[in-house]
Amino acid sequence: MENLTVDVMPVENNGTQENQTLGVWTDFSVEYKVVSVFLVSLICGVGIVGNMMVILVVLTTKHMRTPTNCYLVSLAAADLMVLTAAGLPNITDALCGGQWVYGYAGCLGITYFQYLGINASSCSITAFTVERYIAICHPIKAQFLCTLSRAKKIIMLVWALTSVYCVMWLFLSDTKKFVYDNAVLLGCAYKVSRNHYLPIYFTDFTVFYVLPLLLATVLYGLIARILFLNPLPSDPKGGSKKWRREASQGGRMVSTSSSSSTTAASRRQVTKMLAVVVILFALLWMPYRTLVVVNSFLDKAYLDTWFLLFCRLCIYLNSAINPVIYNAMSQKFRTAFKKLCHCGPQRMEKPATYSVALTYSVIKETSNGESPDHFTTEMDELHSPCDQYLPARKHLSYDLQTCLYSNLSWFQGEISWDKLMKNKTKQ
Numbered sequence: 001m002e003n004l005t006v007d008v009m010p011v012e013n014n015g016t017q018e019n020q021t022l023g024v025w026t027d028f029s030v031e032y033k034v035v036s037v038f039l040v041s042l043i044c045g046v047g048i049v050g051n052m053m054v055i056l057v058v059l060t061t062k063h064m065r066t067p068t069n070c071y072l073v074s075l076a077a078a079d080l081m082v083l084t085a086a087g088l089p090n091i092t093d094a095l096c097g098g099q100w101v102y103g104y105a106g107c108l109g110i111t112y113f114q115y116l117g118i119n120a121s122s123c124s125i126t127a128f129t130v131e132r133y134i135a136i137c138h139p140i141k142a143q144f145l146c147t148l149s150r151a152k153k154i155i156m157l158v159w160a161l162t163s164v165y166c167v168m169w170l171f172l173s174d175t176k177k178f179v180y181d182n183a184v185l186l187g188c189a190y191k192v193s194r195n196h197y198l199p200i201y202f203t204d205f206t207v208f209y210v211l212p213l214l215l216a217t218v219l220y221g222l223i224a225r226i227l228f229l230n231p232l233p234s235d236p237k238g239g240s241k242k243w244r245r246e247a248s249q250g251g252r253m254v255s256t257s258s259s260s261s262t263t264a265a266s267r268r269q270v271t272k273m274l275a276v277v278v279i280l281f282a283l284l285w286m287p288y289r290t291l292v293v294v295n296s297f298l299d300k301a302y303l304d305t306w307f308l309l310f311c312r313l314c315i316y317l318n319s320a321i322n323p324v325i326y327n328a329m330s331q332k333f334r335t336a337f338k339k340l341c342h343c344g345p346q347r348m349e350k351p352a353t354y355s356v357a358l359t360y361s362v363i364k365e366t367s368n369g370e371s372p373d374h375f376t377t378e379m380d381e382l383h384s385p386c387d388q389y390l391p392a393r394k395h396l397s398y399d400l401q402t403c404l405y406s407n408l409s410w411f412q413g414e415i416s417w418d419k420l421m422k423n424k425t426k427q
Contacts, residue, residue: 025180044087047320051076057336067151071128079319081117107188284318
């Protein structure tokens with residue numbers, strides 16, 4: 001792809017000598033500078049903060065460390081790289097009228113990191129698309145394929161391969177002087193000519209744009225067939241959940257696996273969110289990709305300044321909008337973001353080692369007036385002397401320590417009663 005920090009003109013390098021003039025140089029208009037600096041600064045600022053928050057909430061919140069979220073962290077890191085390596089230098093490019101101010105090392109480093117970020121983001125999107133497909137369409141295989149450790153290994157492999165692949169740009173980039181009739185500008189361009197560059201671009205375009213989108217289209221189609229057209233595959237972990245009949249007046253059926261519908265809705269919502277990320281990736285990259293493809297077959301490239309700015313803004317927006325999508329479509333991310341920003345009520349949670357909350361559904365047996373009450377819970381059927389103290393037909397939050405204390409008192413009472421009866425028998 002073209003270098004996002006400079007115009008497409010320097011890439012049209014056909015071996016011209018450095019002392020050949022390129023006509024009269026004109027600086028960017030004031031309107032262009034104001035609009036460009038404002039929009040790029042706004043989008044990149046929001047994107048950098050948002051992607052950093054995504055990384056922080058996943059790394060610092062235990063229940064957020066899932067395989068899917070690991071891929072989203074990888075995507076956030078790649079988007080951060082794009083925004084800093086491609087977005088921020090664009091601000092100086094607009095202010096300085098196209099003059100490259102970062103030198104030779106900056107040219108190599110910025111070019112390398114912007115390609116690395118773009119390619120790593122594409123691979124991360126492909127990775128979480130495949131992970132969602134396995135989790136939804138093959139839930140049994142997902143138990144050992146879609147694990148946290150495996151996700152970390154895949155992410156490390158993605159970044160290792162893309163880092164090696166992008167090394168070639170260190171040998172293809174260089175600073176170059178562009179001589180005009182009234183000015184001499186230093187730019188960051190490519191060493192190779194247009195004829196040699198196009199095969200590299202089309203390989204990059206196919207591997208990191210066309211193929212991921214084709215794969216995502218097929219896999220999300222299969223996922224949609226499962227989630228929205230067919231019943232959700234049964235969860236292997238939910239085989240122990242049973243149906244129970246209430247012995248109440250209506251004798252209606254209730255299910256202790258009520259969380260299954262919640263799980264199905266959650267999977268649909270997560271899949272919708274990730275599908276939106278893929279769709280925006282395709283749409284926001286399309287103007288720039290299309291421009292470069294069209295210019296590849298034109299004798300004189302189309303280099304309208306405002307349209308180039310629009311194409312770049314779409315790329316920066318693609319890297320900045322993902323955290324906004326997570327906040328809008330994911331309750332977990334929204335809650336984690338609020339907690340990270342210290343917004344909303346802060347609640348103290350009791351450690352699990354001290355107490356456990358059990359919710360009981362209490363139904364009084366009506367067939368026999370003298371029979372004791374019966375209690376059911378999602379965890380187990382619990383029968384203990386402390387049950388008789390629970391009022392009928394209520395849902396209570398029950399503290400385990402209270403129950404244990406009641407059991408201990410009851411057993412002590414039983415022992416005392418036995419001793420008393422034995423003493424009476426001896427007498």
